[in-house]
Amino acid sequence: MAELIVLRLVHVLGGIFWVGGGLYSTLFIVPALAKAGPAAGPIMAELMRRKLFTVLPVVALLTMLTGLRLLWIVSGGFGTDYFATTSGLTYAFSGGASIVGFLGAMFFARPAGVRLGALMPTLASLTGEARAKAETEAATLRNQNARWTAIAMGLLTVSAVGMAVARYL
Numbered sequence: 001m002a003e004l005i006v007l008r009l010v011h012v013l014g015g016i017f018w019v020g021g022g023l024y025s026t027l028f029i030v031p032a033l034a035k036a037g038p039a040a041g042p043i044m045a046e047l048m049r050r051k052l053f054t055v056l057p058v059v060a061l062l063t064m065l066t067g068l069r070l071l072w073i074v075s076g077g078f079g080t081d082y083f084a085t086t087s088g089l090t091y092a093f094s095g096g097a098s099i100v101g102f103l104g105a106m107f108f109a110r111p112a113g114v115r116l117g118a119l120m121p122t123l124a125s126l127t128g129e130a131r132a133k134a135e136t137e138a139a140t141l142r143n144q145n146a147r148w149t150a151i152a153m154g155l156l157t158v159s160a161v162g163m164a165v166a167r168y169l
């Protein structure tokens with residue numbers, strides 16, 4: 001019982017932080033920084049110094065690990081009977097959606113964002129062909145980051161919706 005309470009606390013609070021933080025950044029912070037242009041540099045640097053890009057993945061991992069442990073407990077060791085219920089299937093499907101979203105964000109969106117963060121400060125010092133090449137690369141990276149972030153956030157939202165309603169199905 002005590003384990004369940006601790007797991008649920010970490011899981012639900014972690015999920016709130018992960019999905020809420022992701023939506024807030026994607027819908028408001030990233031577009032605002034893009035609009036700010038070079039002025040966004042110091043803010044990005046400060047966000048990095050405060051380890052935002054480490055804290056979010058760690059919280060996501062905690063949410064997934066506690067979710068898997070909860071799934072193990074409530075399904076009696078991943079018993080097939082549990083997954084034959086609509087409720088059990090919804091928890092499993094929703095959990096899977098957030099895990100795929102996490103992998104997409106970590107392996108596709110994040111590397112593009114990190115490379116872009118390193119490229120942007122050097123842009124101003126470049127001229128001519130080198131600058132044009134760097135700008136093309138920046139646009140490609142921005143697109144890759146935006147596409148994978150949108151996919152990941154879509155999957156995380158589906159997951160949160162599923163988690164919210166699963167017990168009533």
Ligand code: HEM
Pocket residue numbers: 008011012015016018019063064066067068070071072074091092094095096098099156159160163164167
């Ligand atoms: C986007 C990430 C996630 C969010 C926002 C989230 C959110 C939640 C919430 C709010 C609940 C409580 C639902 C209720 O009591 O009615 C819950 C329960 C649950 N979650 Fe997640 N979750 C996430 C990811 C995962 C993952 C990755 C798994 C496992 C693969 C998982 C497995 C479970 C299970 C099995 C329960 C039911 C626990 C029980 O009945 O005590 N969740 N989740």
